[in-house]
Amino acid sequence: MDYYLLTVCIYVVVGIIACWGLNLQFGETGVLNFAAVLFVAVGAYTASLFSLGHPTPASYQQYFWGTSLPWPLPWLAAGVAGGALGLLVGLLVLRRLRGDYQAMVLLVVSTMGTYLVSADPGLLNGSIGLASIPAPFKSELHTGQVGYELFYLGLSVVTALIIFEVLRRINASPLGRVLRAVRENEQAAEAVGHNVAATKLMVMVVGGAVAALAGAIEVQFIGAWAPAGWTYPETFGLFAAVIVGGRGNLGGVAVGAFLVQGLFLEGTVLLPNFGNPDVIGAVQWMSLATLILLFLWFRPQGVIPERQRRFREGQPGPLRGLLPAQAFARVGRGQQNA
Amino acid sequence: MNLVLPSLGFGIITASTLLPAAVGFTLQFSATGVLNIAFGAQMTFAAFIAYVCTQAGLSIWLALAAAAVCGALASALLNRFLLTPFARRGTTFFGMVVVTIALALLVEYAVELIWGPLPVSYPLTAPGLVHVGPMSFTHSQLVVLAIGVVFAIGTHALLRYTRAGKAIRAVADNRDLARSSGISAQRITDLAWLVSGLMGGAAGVMLGISLSSVSYTMGDTFLLEIVAAAVLGGVGQVYGAMLGALVIGVLLQESAIVLGGAYAPISAFAVLILVLLIRPTGILAGAAKAKGVS
Numbered sequence: 001m002d003y004y005l006l007t008v009c010i011y012v013v014v015g016i017i018a019c020w021g022l023n024l025q026f027g028e029t030g031v032l033n034f035a036a037v038l039f040v041a042v043g044a045y046t047a048s049l050f051s052l053g054h055p056t057p058a059s060y061q062q063y064f065w066g067t068s069l070p071w072p073l074p075w076l077a078a079g080v081a082g083g084a085l086g087l088l089v090g091l092l093v094l095r096r097l098r099g100d101y102q103a104m105v106l107l108v109v110s111t112m113g114t115y116l117v118s119a120d121p122g123l124l125n126g127s128i129g130l131a132s133i134p135a136p137f138k139s140e141l142h143t144g145q146v147g148y149e150l151f152y153l154g155l156s157v158v159t160a161l162i163i164f165e166v167l168r169r170i171n172a173s174p175l176g177r178v179l180r181a182v183r184e185n186e187q188a189a190e191a192v193g194h195n196v197a198a199t200k201l202m203v204m205v206v207g208g209a210v211a212a213l214a215g216a217i218e219v220q221f222i223g224a225w226a227p228a229g230w231t232y233p234e235t236f237g238l239f240a241a242v243i244v245g246g247r248g249n250l251g252g253v254a255v256g257a258f259l260v261q262g263l264f265l266e267g268t269v270l271l272p273n274f275g276n277p278d279v280i281g282a283v284q285w286m287s288l289a290t291l292i293l294l295f296l297w298f299r300p301q302g303v304i305p306e307r308q309r310r311f312r313e314g315q316p317g318p319l320r321g322l323l324p325a326q327a328f329a330r331v332g333r334g335q336q337n338a
Numbered sequence: 339m340n341l342v343l344p345s346l347g348f349g350i351i352t353a354s355t356l357l358p359a360a361v362g363f364t365l366q367f368s369a370t371g372v373l374n375i376a377f378g379a380q381m382t383f384a385a386f387i388a389y390v391c392t393q394a395g396l397s398i399w400l401a402l403a404a405a406a407v408c409g410a411l412a413s414a415l416l417n418r419f420l421l422t423p424f425a426r427r428g429t430t431f432f433g434m435v436v437v438t439i440a441l442a443l444l445v446e447y448a449v450e451l452i453w454g455p456l457p458v459s460y461p462l463t464a465p466g467l468v469h470v471g472p473m474s475f476t477h478s479q480l481v482v483l484a485i486g487v488v489f490a491i492g493t494h495a496l497l498r499y500t501r502a503g504k505a506i507r508a509v510a511d512n513r514d515l516a517r518s519s520g521i522s523a524q525r526i527t528d529l530a531w532l533v534s535g536l537m538g539g540a541a542g543v544m545l546g547i548s549l550s551s552v553s554y555t556m557g558d559t560f561l562l563e564i565v566a567a568a569v570l571g572g573v574g575q576v577y578g579a580m581l582g583a584l585v586i587g588v589l590l591q592e593s594a595i596v597l598g599g600a601y602a603p604i605s606a607f608a609v610l611i612l613v614l615l616i617r618p619t620g621i622l623a624g625a626a627k628a629k630g631v632s
Contacts, residue, residue: 032432092611096618100373100573103435104565105614111562112607119600233558236439243436282447289443296424296433296440 006149008262013156014218015261016254019241020167021210026239027247027306028171029203030183032103035089035110036211036238041230042085042113043078043212044219045124048133050074051220061125061132071136075159075216082212083205090204095197110232118227129226133219156217163210167250170206179203180248233285237261240292246302255303264288345595346588347473353587354486355544359560360567360579361493362537368510368574369530371431372421375438378561379445380416380535381542384409385552386453388543389460398460399481402543409539410532416441417531422524442558450554457553460546482544489537490580496533497576506530510574562603563590566610572620581621586610 018040025031053068055061069077093105118127125131136155138148170176181189182199190196219225237260245256264284295302363377384405391401424437467474475483497503508516509526517523545560546552567586571578586606594602613621 026432030432032435092615097614098619100431101569101614101618103373104569104573105611108562108566108569108607108610112604115600115604115607119598119604233443236436236443239436239439279451282450285443286447286451289440289447292436292440293420293444296429296437297427300427300429300433 012262016257018214019257021207023253024207028179034107037230037234038110038113039208039211040215043215044225046078046081047074047216050077078212078216079209083209086204086208090201094200131224133223246304248306252304341595343472345591349588349591353584354483356583356587357486358489358537359541359564360583362534364568364579366534376442378557379442382557384539385542385546406539410536413535414532457551459551
């Protein structure tokens with residue numbers, strides 16, 4: 001039972017990180033990233049390739065390239081890959097297309113990814129997926145399974161805290177105000193001189209990197225990754241978490257991810273087993289859908305709504321003390337010019 | 339390569355199924371402004387209604403008509419009792435998308451709960467082949483083709499020659515202006531959902547016939563092809579959606595022959611993205627605007 005509870009905890013932390021990545025795009029900036037799960041998947045595959053080692057012809061699984069690097073590197077590589085994908089997709093989708101087109105094309109891009117990986121078995125072992133992905137420090141740490149899970153949970157929680165701090169600072173900074181300006185009224189943000197396309201591109205890159213990191217954490221824990229795990233309905237699970245928790249509020253999104261990922265997607269396994277597994281899956285998704293509808297009807301702002309922000313004269317900015325004074329001078333002048 | 343022409347026949351059949359779906363999807367989107375992700379799930383639901391009808395002894399074509407009517411009613415009711423109330427509460431565009439996503443999940447898994455996860459199939463009569471040059475069609479494929487053509491002509495007639503159709507176009511073009519000219523936007527919204535449900539329902543059954551199996555994930559998978567066809571033609575452009583359906587349908591089948599079946603959807607989607615890079619508003623957006631038939 002301890003073992004199972006710890007596993008759910010790690011899934012919840014992974015879900016929280018992925019939802020934070022989506023929140024930066026959808027919650028803060030209003031980019032409807034319907035390819036959210038693609039970023040998680042890219043992170044997972046990158047971390048796998050950077051930890052599995054060279055593919056051998058004799059191996060039971062095929063992948064196009066691989067190496068074996070020590071722990072933080074596969075996660076960092078995943079973040080870089082997620083950011084690169086965000087840049088690529090963003091350049092493709094965000095610059096020229098209208099909002100509704102963007103959403104639909106992102107949905108198509110996400111599905112293309114699933115088809116591509118499934119179609120070519122030599123690329124990432126096709127629809128069977130990669131397996132036996134090594135867990136960091138598992139051989140070095142001589143702990144039991146429960147001990148190792150505790151260690152991994154700690155590792156993911158520390159990572160989550162770092163990401164939280166980074167995102168919190170982004171939200172509280174002048175940049176955060178630009179993101180919300182783009183969300184609330186694109187034309188107005190454009191009119192006062194903010195580059196809307198560049199802002200959206202930035203959140204695709206940063207949010208994509210965060211989501212990819214979530215994928216990396218998940219894959220090195222469960223040790224396997226296949227296309228069936230990241231079909232496009234999974235994206236809606238992430239959206240559900242952001243909406244239920246409260247878009248634009250990091251704490252709220254974490255609560256939403258806990259409720260949706262933890263209780264609904266994982267917790268139903270704890271329920272007494274009624275009927276066949278198909279029924280449980282169907283009931284799970286249907287209750288998730290009902291939850292979304294109820295929240296959008298009764299509490300569209302989420303469990304913990306976004307904080308109303310007020311400007312107070314003389315209040316120290318969030319980055320003060322972290323950056324040299326010149327940085328502030330530059331930011332200030334930049335805004336005046338804009 | 340000598341398979342390219344025969345597979346053109348399959349492409350045309352796929353396009354005939356895709357056509358009512360893409361037209362219904364885009365017509366409803368342009369008239370109501372709601373991006374309906376549940377469209378695929380509605381198709382699946384209608385396909386299973388037709389299955390129930392065939393089990394009760396109806397012929398497949400009567401079942402198709404029944405399913406289309408059920409689809410239309412279900413779509414209109416969903417709009418009246420779910421989507422319109424949400425819109426009245428001031429739910430944003432993105433919020434409405436999420437509502438339809440939730441609806442898609444509800445419908446899809448309700449279908450799974452009722453009819454089970456295994457695919458079923460319609461009882462079709464013996465496949466007599468008709469040869470047209472290098473292409474050959476079964477009788478049911480020819481009927482699917484005919485239904486596709488009827489839907490294309492019917493949509494054209496509806497939008498061009500009827501008051502209701504003109505009103506739909508007016509609302510799609512400028513909702514406020516249409517309302518101030520005395521058009522009831524609410525009634526047109528209902529009508530748009532009704533028509534799109536009818537087309538989606540028929541397309542669901544046609545898909546079941548051409549795939550020769552009906553499963554609860556069927557519409558959800560097909561939704562991507564519908565979206566591709568609609569976006570390719572220019573979202574909200576009815577004639578564009580027809581053209582998009584033809585292009586995507588033929589592309590899917592031709593690339594299945596040239597590149598292998600697994601790559602077919604990828605190439606169709608890749609073409610979509612390439613076209614959007616050159617013409618971000620779809621093929622027909624500009625042309626249709628100029629002619630005033632958006």
